[in-house]
Amino acid sequence: MTCQAPPYQPQQVRFVDQLSLVAAQSAVRTSRHFLRFALAKWQAALIEDDVLLVASELVTNAVTVTGVLPEPPAWGELERLGLVHVRLVGLPDSVVVEVWDESDEPPRLQRVGDDAEGGRGLLLVQELAERWGSYRTTGGKAVWAQVAVRPPLPRRPTGEGRGGRPATPPGPDPALLRRVRAGLDAAL
Template identity: 40%
Template structure:
């Protein structure tokens, strides 16, 4: 399992893509990296839009109180599970953009490219948006370390509690 707290800023999707790609390579699942990176990028982008700072050149004062979001990548039976937590209680909504729209297709892509996807509302607060992908190979690396990376710093306790709750509940 890989868990990473991220500042909810415009750089979070890029960081999440790199983390997912590296984790899957380490687990012997490199063939799933491109699809997984695209899906997690869409989920993280939505989390940033829901709770964070979306401007690329944001003023420092806007970043002083930036929210945390959490990325968790794990295996559950025959699935790779990609989960993104944010502090908002609002469910993401799938849009139907017209052919010329430049955005609005993220959740459609996630739904189309994953075996299953959805939203959970952990008791710790916020929401966890997830996507499950059928494993294309048997993992060969250390996909289940004994303890996940923990967030450290302001607001990280809620993030860890929410993702721990999702882990305890399983991936159903």
């Protein structure tokens, strides 16, 4: 993977949300909640699953290379507190997930065996993202992935459905409601 800047220009950016996290095991879960909220706010829930999976892999890698602190860290361990940063950038037809960490080692795709329990994160990112890359920053690197916003599935016509039946449920049947009322009145 060659180093490359993220695939957008400032004038293309429609929305940005960013969060800094302690490099702890909880960072992945917290980043998922943050991204779910941002995507809902942007009305981009159609790509939520792909974005959350991509971000989980990128944040997991960032936490691993930054150095995982135990939860909760001891007082003396707070001095070596490492941070990871997650940014979600909304573009007209995609979103970009950027994750910064404190390592300057570029990410590397790994070919792992079928029995391996890990090492497939960037392969998942490569499959789900339209494109991805990394670039060096002051004090580390950023890894980004661009996820395309797919158009929504076509809606079913509201007229005739299969077999000549309406696709939408029918409204109340006045004749049936009169019979039910008459039956209730008779029972009382």
